[in-house]
Structures are given as C-alpha cells and as structure tokens.
Amino acid sequence: MTSYPDVPRETFRLRMLIFDTRYRSLTIQVVALIAFMLLVAWIVSNTVQNLANMGKPIDFGFLTGAAQYDINQTLIEYTNRDSHLRAAFVGLLNTLLVAVLGCALATVLGVVIGVLRLSRNWLVARLMTVYVEMFRNVPVLLWIVFFMAILIETLPPPNAFRGEDATASMLLGDSVALTNRGVYVPEPLFSRSLGDLPVFGAFNISLDLIAILAVLGAGLFVSAKIRARADRVQNATGLRPTTWYLRLGVVAVPVLVMLVALGFHLGYPELKGFNFRGGVYMRNSLIALWLALSFYTAAFIAEIVRGGILAISKGQSEAAAALGLRPNRIMSLVILPQALRVIIPPLISQYLNLTKNSSLAIAVGYMDITGTLGGITMNQTGRELECVLMLMLVYLAISLAISMGMNWYNTRVRLVER
Amino acid sequence: MSGTHAHSAAFVRDAMLPQEPPPATSVGALGWLRQNLFSSWLNAILTVLSLALIGYVLAAILPWIFQSSWSAGSLAECRDQIKAAYGSEASGACWAVIRERWLQLIFGFYPSELYWRPILGFALALAGMAPVLFTGLPRKMLYLSLAAPFVVPWLLWGGTVWLPVSVALGFVLGYAAQRIVAPLAGGLLGAVVAGLLPVLWWFLLAGPFATLLHQIGPLGIEPVSSRNFGGFMLSITIGLTAIALSLPIGVLLALGRQSDLFILRAICVGFIELIRGVPLITLLFVASLLLNYFMPPGTNFDIILRVIIMVTLFASAYMAEVIRGGLAALPKGQYEAADALGLDYWKAQRLVVMPQALKISIPGIVSTFIGVFKDTTLVSIIGLLDPVGFSNSIRADVNWNGIVWELYGFIALMFFVFCFSMSRYSMYLERKLRTEHR
Known part of the structure; x- marks a missing residue:
C-alpha cells in the first residue's frame, strides 16, 4: 500500500458537525431526538400537573367498579352489575361483530358492483356509476343516520303484526320479522347440546359451535388434500380426475351428521305481548350501521375491483385463449390471480377503514367500544384521559393486527422476479 | 390471371357491387340499443331489471319531491297544505323547513348582520386558491393567496x-x-x-x-365567538384549513419516512401509524377533552382551533402515505440524476422529485381532501353544530319535530356538490399535467 505523507491528517473539529455531511446527519438526528423528547416531556409534565390540580391522578382502578348501565345488544352475558372492564369488552365484541358483518357484505356488494360497472350493458354500467358516486361523495355519518331513519320510518312497529287484521306479516314462512325496533331471525338451537366452555371465566363459548367448526375444518382439510392429489394426477397423466362430488361429500356429510347428532333445530321468533320473543334479535342500530357501512364501503371496493380488473392487460386473456383455455378457466387461472394481487392490499385498507368508521355507531346508539368505554363509562367516571387512551390503544391494536395480515399476504404473493 | 378465371368459371363477378347501407338493426338508435342494452339474453334481463328499478325509485321519489310545501311554518301545517293541494293520500316533502332554516344551515348562529364577513372571507379564500389551482390566471393573484390565511380568520372571528x-x-x-x-x-x-x-x-x-x-x-x-359558528361555514372552515395545512405537513412527514436518518424516520413512522390506526372520532375526543390537559395549566384555547389541529394532524398522516406512494413510484434514476447534477437534498426534492411525485399522487391527494371534508361531519358527535349537528337541533324544535328526509337530503346534496366537483377537478388536473404521449 502506498502512503501519501503530504495529505494532512484530518482532525475532528466542532464545525464539522454542521458542515461535514458525514457528521451532519448524526447532528440532525440527535437534535431531533432531543427536541422530540423535550416535547413529550413537556406534554407529560403539563398533563400530570393539570391532573394533579384537578385532583384526579391517572388511575385505572375505575375499570373494576360496577358499570351500572345496560347494554342493549350483547354477544356475551352482561348485566349492569358487571364491571366497566367487562362493559368495554362487550363493546369491543360489538365493534368486531359489526366490522366482520360489514366487511363480508361490503365485499360481496363491491365485487358485484365493480364487475357490473365494467358491463357492456350501457344502462347497468351507468347505474353502477351513479351508485358509486352517490355513496362516495356523501359522508358516511349521514348515510348511517339516513339508514337508521329509513328503518325507523318505513318498517312497521311490532304491534302491527298482532291480531286478526294485522297490517304487517312476517317473511319467509313466519320466520323473519322486520320491525321498526329491529330484525328478528330464527336462532340455531341444539336439543342434545354439549354445553358451554368457559374461557378464563370471562365468557362462554358454545361447545356445539366449536364441534361443528372443527368438523368443517377437518372436511375442508381433506378436501384440499383431494384437490392436491387431483393436481398431481393431472400433472402426471394430463387427465384431471373428477372430484367435485367427493370433495363436496367430504365437507358436507360430516357437518350434516354432526348437526343431526346435536339435535339441530331453529327457534322461531314469536309475537308475545307487545314484542317478539325468541330468535336472534338484531337491533335497528346494528342493522342501520351494518348496512350503511357496507353500502358506503362497497362503493370504494367497487372502484378497487374495477381498477384491478382493468389493470390486467388484454394480452393476458388473449394469450390464455390462444392456449385453448375456456373463458371460466381463463378467469380463474389467469385473470383472477393477477387481479387479486392488485386488489387485495387496497381492499384490506378498506376493511380497516370500515372498522374505524364503525366507531360512528355512537350516532345511532349502537353500543360498540366507543359507545361503552368512550361513551357511558367515560361520562360516568370522568376518566377522560384513561378512557380515550385505552380506546385508542384498542383501535390501534385492531389496525396493527389487520396490517400485519396484509403484510403477510403481500410478501406471500409478491412477484419473485428472476 | 383474372382473364383465365373469367373464362374457366361459370360466373365470376368482375364489377364491384355498390355499397349497401348497413342493416337497420346495427345503426342508429336501434343499433345502439341492440349493441348496448340487448346484446344478449342476460343483458336484456339486466336492462329490464335496471329499468324497473329506476322506475320504482323515481315513482317513489319524484312525487314526494314535487308534491311539496314551501311556505308552511311547521311540519303539521306542511302536511295540511300538501293534503289540501294534492289530495288526502298525498305525502310530500316539506321544503319549508329548508326555506326557513337554510341560512342557519349555512352560517349556524353567526350574527345575521355580519353574514358579509364569512361571505367575503370565503370569496377571498377562493380567490386566493384560484391562482394555485388554475395556472392560467395572472400570477399577481398569488399575493392574494399569501394574504388570505391571515385575513380570512380575522374576518371570521373578528x-x-x-x-x-x-x-x-x-x-x-x-x-x-x-x-x-x-x-x-x-x-x-x-x-x-x-x-x-x-x-x-x-x-x-x-x-x-x-x-x-x-x-x-x-x-x-366586532369579535364573534366560536360558539356561534355552525353549519356549512364550520365544515368549510375546518375542512379548508385542514386541507391547506395537511399538504405541506404531509410532504414533510413523507420525506421523513423516506429519509436515511433513522431517528427522524422512526418518529415519522410512529406518528403516521399512530394517527392512521385510530378512528378520527377518538382524535376528536382528544381535541374536545384532552388537548387542554396537554397544555400548560390555565390554557384554554378555542374548541374550533383544537378540532382544526386534530383534523389537520389526521389529514397529514393520510397525506403522508399518499405522497410516500408517489415518491416510491418515481423511478430511481430521477433521484440519481438529481444527485449527479450536484443538487443538494432540498434542491433535489424541490426541483426534481416533488413535482413528479406530487403529480403521480394527485388522485390520492384529492381523495384524501374529499375524505377530510366528509369527515368534518364527525364534529357533530363532540357537540359542534356542523350541518348534521344542526339538523338535530332543528328537529328538536317543536315546529319541526319529526322532519327527517328533507334535512338529510339537503345536507347530502350540498356535500355531494362539493365532493363531486373536487373529484372532477382532480381529473382535470390529471389530464392537464399528463406529459406522456397522448
């Protein structure tokens, strides 16, 4: 190695912190960190000072106190003697319930509308455009109160179902009742029930449901195995064995056997006195929120689906046709796998939006976590800081869980370029 | 060759036939109908179903809209007027409530003798925005854009x-x-x-x-207190401020998220994900309940200002993600070319990167704007009188108790007009800025 004796040895000087690009980034970061920490410290000290002045230091003890309020739509056992924590948990389950229902309906609607918007039928395409623009350009809060108003104003009260000359009648062979208080649908009952499984002593999960889900899962697993075997046979011989009846049987028969063994039957809602008894009761607030969120989000999903299908170049379907694939195979083997890669990430962020928008439940009185923890509990206990922080943490946890799922999917379907 | 043909075949046409007009079923209105509405059985069924749906909806809504009353003083009076005019079975809209309250739906409880101030303020804001939005206007108007942020709040609050x-x-x-x-x-x-x-x-x-x-x-x-703000004036005030402020903050956050400086990046990522992970309503709770706790004891600043701060932070986080998408979509060669020209970081961003990244992200930016403007309705939940909040207080009035569709319809229509024109503007901008071959 040659040496250059006449190059002066660099000595570190203070001004290099600012003018030398090697050190400047470090300087900026340290300054930013100090500023950030000062800001946080300032906010925290202000908060502590303010809370101390008001005589209510941060304390989460209120969560174990009795909630003393009722929740009209619950998934698990709840009475007003339960704690605030349990009320918050009931609210969380309600949030998840409306989120799951909403995502399912929004996806179905969105896909149908997105595909129809690409239809060659002029009228249908225009109609779907009107739908999309109408729902996208009006606030979701307005849609929620609008749907609530529709349910309240247009559906008959329960007493309209009563008597000889009833003005309203139940649908689907006296099994579903649409009233202005809510919707009653038949509930699944088991005459030879396995009982309930307590989870952490907090709530019960029906063992019947677990058993049915387990059988269904096993059936789907075996069905996937059969499909994989059919793929292997096709790869080896070029002929695909017909397996659909086998796969259907593997999934359906065990579930049916399980249902019969458990004594499955439906419990129908009946009009008793001034109201319906029995069946599953979904309050208006739930239905309105569910429909409004689904219809609103469906408009966005429709655009995503449309964009995804348009993003696949025409050459792909032409090439597949040139290979001799039939139209439905072209769709399932060529177009959909590529379109899904475009569609799924924004679709999941729409699910995220729907879940966050479900916090508007408070506008129609549906008791989700914003209504329980961020509503009545906060007003009763006066613990704004604790309640809002917990509320934000819960939503943050839900969001992070969904984004983690999305990242996992993205890495799985990412194009591996060679 | 043609000669041999002419002799060997029994008949070969050697003159061109005159062009026939296309069949009547494939041109004109009929052809259009066949092609676009009845091209197959499935399409025909869909067309008929759509027509039935349109007919059903219009039959329900049109009489309601037009068999209406514009002059009544209460809902009961409205119904009497409609029954008197259109028969006892008729039910129509009671637009009288809009006629009586539309000024309040737009201005809230702002003193009516001072209405000129918000009107002048928004006209100034529009005039200030115009040279930014439409490049064809004289550049001198940009001075107006500089003055507007200071003059408009002064006009509104006095x-x-x-x-x-x-x-x-x-x-x-x-x-x-x-x-x-x-x-x-x-x-x-x-x-x-x-x-x-x-x-x-x-x-x-x-x-x-x-x-x-x-x-x-x-x-x-004369000063006007924030309690008197309401209606669309409140929505536009919050929405416009948040929209205007969220763009620069969003650009900075996006740059922070893309930067090589680890600590800066961590702070930006943390902030963006925190804001995007929670619903706006929790941030509004923070604005209405907690923001005063975070300030030095004794501070008590205005509720609308607090809401604007939180809505701006919310919009900035979304904007940052949209712009990050634009930055990521920019080919790496652009960054390298800027470096090769010897531009420093800020110059490279200002002259090379940002103009292109912002252009790519226009659709996302505008849909964030639309989202923010729609989300201003949420302030009704923390008790501010935006149009939705105001409609509740109108319905609490004895005269108008029970009125629903007219108010919601009016508010929805106003929002639709605003948001739809924003989305059309974004399409105009995209077309105008498109530089590749057309």
Whole structure:
C-alpha cells in the first residue's frame, strides 16, 4: 500500500458537525431526538400537573367498579352489575361483530358492483356509476343516520303484526320479522347440546359451535388434500380426475351428521305481548350501521375491483385463449390471480377503514367500544384521559393486527422476479 | 390471371357491387340499443331489471319531491297544505323547513348582520386558491393567496386587526432571518434560525405586541365567538384549513419516512401509524377533552382551533402515505440524476422529485381532501353544530319535530356538490399535467 505523507491528517473539529455531511446527519438526528423528547416531556409534565390540580391522578382502578348501565345488544352475558372492564369488552365484541358483518357484505356488494360497472350493458354500467358516486361523495355519518331513519320510518312497529287484521306479516314462512325496533331471525338451537366452555371465566363459548367448526375444518382439510392429489394426477397423466362430488361429500356429510347428532333445530321468533320473543334479535342500530357501512364501503371496493380488473392487460386473456383455455378457466387461472394481487392490499385498507368508521355507531346508539368505554363509562367516571387512551390503544391494536395480515399476504404473493 | 378465371368459371363477378347501407338493426338508435342494452339474453334481463328499478325509485321519489310545501311554518301545517293541494293520500316533502332554516344551515348562529364577513372571507379564500389551482390566471393573484390565511380568520372571528398582523410578522421575521443569516453562517444554520425565530416570536412576543398595537391604534371589527359558528361555514372552515395545512405537513412527514436518518424516520413512522390506526372520532375526543390537559395549566384555547389541529394532524398522516406512494413510484434514476447534477437534498426534492411525485399522487391527494371534508361531519358527535349537528337541533324544535328526509337530503346534496366537483377537478388536473404521449 502506498502512503501519501503530504495529505494532512484530518482532525475532528466542532464545525464539522454542521458542515461535514458525514457528521451532519448524526447532528440532525440527535437534535431531533432531543427536541422530540423535550416535547413529550413537556406534554407529560403539563398533563400530570393539570391532573394533579384537578385532583384526579391517572388511575385505572375505575375499570373494576360496577358499570351500572345496560347494554342493549350483547354477544356475551352482561348485566349492569358487571364491571366497566367487562362493559368495554362487550363493546369491543360489538365493534368486531359489526366490522366482520360489514366487511363480508361490503365485499360481496363491491365485487358485484365493480364487475357490473365494467358491463357492456350501457344502462347497468351507468347505474353502477351513479351508485358509486352517490355513496362516495356523501359522508358516511349521514348515510348511517339516513339508514337508521329509513328503518325507523318505513318498517312497521311490532304491534302491527298482532291480531286478526294485522297490517304487517312476517317473511319467509313466519320466520323473519322486520320491525321498526329491529330484525328478528330464527336462532340455531341444539336439543342434545354439549354445553358451554368457559374461557378464563370471562365468557362462554358454545361447545356445539366449536364441534361443528372443527368438523368443517377437518372436511375442508381433506378436501384440499383431494384437490392436491387431483393436481398431481393431472400433472402426471394430463387427465384431471373428477372430484367435485367427493370433495363436496367430504365437507358436507360430516357437518350434516354432526348437526343431526346435536339435535339441530331453529327457534322461531314469536309475537308475545307487545314484542317478539325468541330468535336472534338484531337491533335497528346494528342493522342501520351494518348496512350503511357496507353500502358506503362497497362503493370504494367497487372502484378497487374495477381498477384491478382493468389493470390486467388484454394480452393476458388473449394469450390464455390462444392456449385453448375456456373463458371460466381463463378467469380463474389467469385473470383472477393477477387481479387479486392488485386488489387485495387496497381492499384490506378498506376493511380497516370500515372498522374505524364503525366507531360512528355512537350516532345511532349502537353500543360498540366507543359507545361503552368512550361513551357511558367515560361520562360516568370522568376518566377522560384513561378512557380515550385505552380506546385508542384498542383501535390501534385492531389496525396493527389487520396490517400485519396484509403484510403477510403481500410478501406471500409478491412477484419473485428472476 | 383474372382473364383465365373469367373464362374457366361459370360466373365470376368482375364489377364491384355498390355499397349497401348497413342493416337497420346495427345503426342508429336501434343499433345502439341492440349493441348496448340487448346484446344478449342476460343483458336484456339486466336492462329490464335496471329499468324497473329506476322506475320504482323515481315513482317513489319524484312525487314526494314535487308534491311539496314551501311556505308552511311547521311540519303539521306542511302536511295540511300538501293534503289540501294534492289530495288526502298525498305525502310530500316539506321544503319549508329548508326555506326557513337554510341560512342557519349555512352560517349556524353567526350574527345575521355580519353574514358579509364569512361571505367575503370565503370569496377571498377562493380567490386566493384560484391562482394555485388554475395556472392560467395572472400570477399577481398569488399575493392574494399569501394574504388570505391571515385575513380570512380575522374576518371570521373578528377582533383586533393587529393579531393577524403580528402573526404574519412571524413569517416575515423567519424569511428575513433566512435571507440575512444564510449568507453569513451557511444554509443549515440559516434554516434553523429561520425556523426557531418565528416560533419564539409567536409564543413569547406576538400576543403582547398585538395588545400593545391595539392600545396605540384600536383598529378592529366586532369579535364573534366560536360558539356561534355552525353549519356549512364550520365544515368549510375546518375542512379548508385542514386541507391547506395537511399538504405541506404531509410532504414533510413523507420525506421523513423516506429519509436515511433513522431517528427522524422512526418518529415519522410512529406518528403516521399512530394517527392512521385510530378512528378520527377518538382524535376528536382528544381535541374536545384532552388537548387542554396537554397544555400548560390555565390554557384554554378555542374548541374550533383544537378540532382544526386534530383534523389537520389526521389529514397529514393520510397525506403522508399518499405522497410516500408517489415518491416510491418515481423511478430511481430521477433521484440519481438529481444527485449527479450536484443538487443538494432540498434542491433535489424541490426541483426534481416533488413535482413528479406530487403529480403521480394527485388522485390520492384529492381523495384524501374529499375524505377530510366528509369527515368534518364527525364534529357533530363532540357537540359542534356542523350541518348534521344542526339538523338535530332543528328537529328538536317543536315546529319541526319529526322532519327527517328533507334535512338529510339537503345536507347530502350540498356535500355531494362539493365532493363531486373536487373529484372532477382532480381529473382535470390529471389530464392537464399528463406529459406522456397522448
């Protein structure tokens, strides 16, 4: 190695912190960190000072106190003697319930509308455009109160179902009742029930449901195995064995056997006195929120689906046709796998939006976590800081869980370029 | 060749046939119908179903809209008028409520003799936005854009004229510091001083300075308290401020998220994900309940200002993600070319990267704007009287108890007009800025 004796040895000087690009980034970061920490410290000290002045230091003890309020739509056992924590948990389950229902309906609607918007039928395409623009350009809060108003104003009260000359009648062979208080649908009952499984002593999960889900899962697993075997046979011989009846049987028969063994039957809602008894009761607030969120989000999903299908170049379907694939195979083997890669990430962020928008439940009185923890509990206990922080943490946890799922999917379907 | 053919075949046509007109079923209205509405059985069924749906909806809505009353003083009177005019079975809209309350739906409880102030304010804001939005307008109008952020709030809230003046002075100070310090002590130090000086000015001296000037020369207009703000004026105030402020903050956050500086990046990522992970309503709870806790004891600043702060932070986080998408979509060669030209970081961003990244992200930016404007309705949940909140208070009035569709329909229509025109503007902008071959 040659040496250059006449190059002066660099000595570190203070001004290099600012003018030398090697050190400047470090300087900026340290300054930013100090500023950030000062800001946080300032906010925290202000908060502590303010809370101390008001005589209510941060304390989460209120969560174990009795909630003393009722929740009209619950998934698990709840009475007003339960704690605030349990009320918050009931609210969380309600949030998840409306989120799951909403995502399912929004996806179905969105896909149908997105595909129809690409239809060659002029009228249908225009109609779907009107739908999309109408729902996208009006606030979701307005849609929620609008749907609530529709349910309240247009559906008959329960007493309209009563008597000889009833003005309203139940649908689907006296099994579903649409009233202005809510919707009653038949509930699944088991005459030879396995009982309930307590989870952490907090709530019960029906063992019947677990058993049915387990059988269904096993059936789907075996069905996937059969499909994989059919793929292997096709790869080896070029002929695909017909397996659909086998796969259907593997999934359906065990579930049916399980249902019969458990004594499955439906419990129908009946009009008793001034109201319906029995069946599953979904309050208006739930239905309105569910429909409004689904219809609103469906408009966005429709655009995503449309964009995804348009993003696949025409050459792909032409090439597949040139290979001799039939139209439905072209769709399932060529177009959909590529379109899904475009569609799924924004679709999941729409699910995220729907879940966050479900916090508007408070506008129609549906008791989700914003209504329980961020509503009545906060007003009763006066613990704004604790309640809002917990509320934000819960939503943050839900969001992070969904984004983690999305990242996992993205890495799985990412194009591996060679 | 043709000769042999002509002799060997029994008949070969050797003259061109005159062109026939296309069959009647494939041209004109009939052809259009066949092609677009009845091209197959499935399409025919869909067409008929759509027609039935349109007919059903219009049959339900049109009579309701037009068999209406415009002059009644209460809902009961409305119904009587409609029954008298269209028969006892008729039910129609009671637009009288809109006629009676539309000023309130637009201005809230703003004093009616001062309506000229918000009108002038929004006209100024529009005039200030116009040269930014449409490049064809004279560039001199940009001075209006600079003045609008100070004049419009003053017009809306009123009070002494010296407060906006002293706030604006902060910016002037920052600019002056930049011009004086940068040549003397280098660009970075200049930027730091230019950033720090205005902040110190606003926090420490701006208030007393304004008070002092007001005592010397009491110039001002009648102050209006935030409690009187409401209706679309409130929505537009919150929405417009959040939209205008979220773009620069979003750009900075996106740059922070893309930067090589680890700590800066961590702070930006944390902030963006925190804001995007929670619903706006929890941030509004923070605005209405907690923001005063975070400030030094005794501070109690305006509720609308607090809401604007939180909505701006919310919008900035979404904007940052949209712009990050634009930055990521830019080919790497652009960054490298900017480096190769010897541009420093800020120059490269300003001259090469941002113009292209922002252009790519226009659709996302505008849909974020639309989302923010729609989300301003959420302030009704924390008790502000935006149009939705105001419609509830109108329905609490004895005269209008039970009125639903007319109010919601009116508000929905207004929002639709605003949001739809925003989305059309974004399409215009995309077309205008498209530089590839058309």
